[in-house]
Amino acid sequence: MKWLAAIVAFSLCTLIGYIRSSKIGARSEVLSLILHDLRQITAQLEYTSLPIGELLKKIDLSLPELWEKLSDRLSQGKSLVEAWQEVLEERSETPISALENDEIAVLNNFFSTFGTSDKETQKQNIKNACKQLESILNEVDKESKSKQKAFFTVGVLTGLALAILML
Amino acid sequence: MLNTSPLIKDNGLAFYFPNRLKQAISFACSNPRIEEIRIRANAPIQVITSAGEYILRGESAMQYIITPEDCMNIYMALCEQSLYACEEDTRQGFLTIPGGYRVGICGKVLLENGTIKRFTAVNALNIRISKQCIGCADTVMPNIYTQHGVKSILIISAPAIGKTTLLRDIARQLSQISQNPPIKVCIVDERSEIAGCYNGIPQNTMGMRCDCLDNCPKAIGITMAIRSLSPSVLITDEIGKPEDAKAILDARTCGISVIASAHAGSISDAVKRPVISELIRQRVFDGIVHISIHKSVRKYSYFDISEVQL
Numbered sequence: 115m116k117w118l119a120a121i122v123a124f125s126l127c128t129l130i131g132y133i134r135s136s137k138i139g140a141r142s143e144v145l146s147l148i149l150h151d152l153r154q155i156t157a158q159l160e161y162t163s164l165p166i167g168e169l170l171k172k173i174d175l176s177l178p179e180l181w182e183k184l185s186d187r188l189s190q191g192k193s194l195v196e197a198w199q200e201v202l203e204e205r206s207e208t209p210i211s212a213l214e215n216d217e218i219a220v221l222n223n224f225f226s227t228f229g230t231s232d233k234e235t236q237k238q239n240i241k242n243a244c245k246q247l248e249s250i251l252n253e254v255d256k257e258s259k260s261k262q263k264a265f266f267t268v269g270v271l272t273g274l275a276l277a278i279l280m281l
Numbered sequence: 282m283l284n285t286s287p288l289i290k291d292n293g294l295a296f297y298f299p300n301r302l303k304q305a306i307s308f309a310c311s312n313p314r315i316e317e318i319r320i321r322a323n324a325p326i327q328v329i330t331s332a333g334e335y336i337l338r339g340e341s342a343m344q345y346i347i348t349p350e351d352c353m354n355i356y357m358a359l360c361e362q363s364l365y366a367c368e369e370d371t372r373q374g375f376l377t378i379p380g381g382y383r384v385g386i387c388g389k390v391l392l393e394n395g396t397i398k399r400f401t402a403v404n405a406l407n408i409r410i411s412k413q414c415i416g417c418a419d420t421v422m423p424n425i426y427t428q429h430g431v432k433s434i435l436i437i438s439a440p441a442i443g444k445t446t447l448l449r450d451i452a453r454q455l456s457q458i459s460q461n462p463p464i465k466v467c468i469v470d471e472r473s474e475i476a477g478c479y480n481g482i483p484q485n486t487m488g489m490r491c492d493c494l495d496n497c498p499k500a501i502g503i504t505m506a507i508r509s510l511s512p513s514v515l516i517t518d519e520i521g522k523p524e525d526a527k528a529i530l531d532a533r534t535c536g537i538s539v540i541a542s543a544h545a546g547s548i549s550d551a552v553k554r555p556v557i558s559e560l561i562r563q564r565v566f567d568g569i570v571h572i573s574i575h576k577s578v579r580k581y582s583y584f585d586i587s588e589v590q591l
Contacts, residue, residue, distance in 0.1 A: 159365070163365065163366045163367075163368070163369075164363075164366060164480075165360070165361030165362065165363035165366040166361070166362055166363045166366075167361055167362070167363075168361070169363075188361070188362060191296050191297070191358065193354070193357065193358075193362055194362045228362075229357070229360075229362045229363040229364055229365070230357075230364055231364060231365065232364065232365050232368055232398065232399060233365040233368060235365075236365045
């Protein structure tokens with residue numbers, strides 16, 4: 115029985131450590147994908163003048179679940195701010211659940227002005243949002259390199275310590 | 282036969298309006314005689330039909346008063362939340378939405394180097410309901426398409442009498458004529474009104490031998506069409522600038538028939554306009570069709586160019 119409890123405690127702690135470390139990895143991955151998609155949108159804006167809803171449907175983006183949801187809300191006649199807020203509220207169903215307050219604030223700010231100006235200002239706005247997201251990504255990357263390993267190790271070690279105490 | 286676009290049948294115009302107005306707009310659009318919906322900030326919604334105007338009212342005859350925010354929200358919805366996508370159109374003061382409806386914009390204009398950059402605040406919108414009147418050109422077609430080919434015609438009338446509707450049906454009927462060599466119709470549609478293109482696709486039935494240069498300035502479009510589309514008939518609307526006249530003259534000397542429209546209350550008014558007068562003097566057109574309206578009934582009168590006195 116003791117052995118079983120020790121194995122369960124060890125596995126649980128390791129799993130928590132693993133989940134925590136992979137969450138840091140997911141945040142950085144999703145941020146990179148969003149940056150990639152925003153750059154794709156800028157590139158498309160250079161050549162087409164499609165409205166945002168159609169643009170998101172026509173280009174091949176890295177986070178289709180997120181952009182399809184946004185595009186669907188827009189096709190229901192919602193404003194971009196309303197559509198984005200609804201997508202955020204349901205973010206547990208999309209990859210952006212890995213994002214944290216800093217990057218969500220940047221995206222909120224970006225979507226509150228998107229579509230309200232001419233093409234040049236629009237491209238400038240995307241560039242600014244990309245810059246801010248890049249700096250967050252750099253910090254997250256630095257952090258994740260050290261923290262990812264640390265969380266996993268702490269998880270394993272805590273599990274091991276608990277298992278020893280139990281035995 | 283009056284063909285209202287599928288968008289109106291589905292009450293689709295209501296899509297662009299705030300929730301509290303959707304039902305009333307759908308109801309207004311169900312009127313087959315509707316011509317315009319006029320939205321003004323701090324004013325009720327005015328609906329113009331061929332029988333006159335009325336103010337849109339809700340329950341207990343209450344008027345719907347449009348707020349400045351409503352105006353801006355409707356404008357943003359018409360631009361599909363993307364003003365950058367409508368930059369070119371809005372610079373000219375209008376938008377074209379699915380169904381080929383033209384929306385006139387009024388508000389505060391932002392200028393850059395003396396040209397309109399965009400509207401910073403929109404306080405009024407005029408939604409012109411596009412209708413395709415299949416067969417409205419039947420009475421004038423014998424004057425346009427004869428055994429000698431397609432004649433060059435100038436269509437004149439006062440604004441909002443039906444020049445574009447007539448041009449549209451002439452284009453449709455000519456492009457459906459099966460003969461050898463075929464009649465290749467090219468529409469140079471500067472304001473997306475004739476074919477009612479949305480994203481370059483005509484929203485009106487234009488026939489199988491019809492090409493449409495959408496949103497293209499007339500003079501440039503006519504030259505492009507001559508070079509690359511080998512049209513036998515060129516159709517364009519609201520001519521009036523010297524460069525339009527030059528391009529039309531070029532097309533005529535290339536052996537292309539031109540059917541165009543111009544604002545003028547009568548032939549005597551038309552000849553007072555220098556550009557039109559010059560085109561008539563040079564016998565660019567073979568005839569003139571004048572549209573008049575009396576008690577909601579349109580009358581199409583054809584005049585041979587030899588009858589026109591300068």
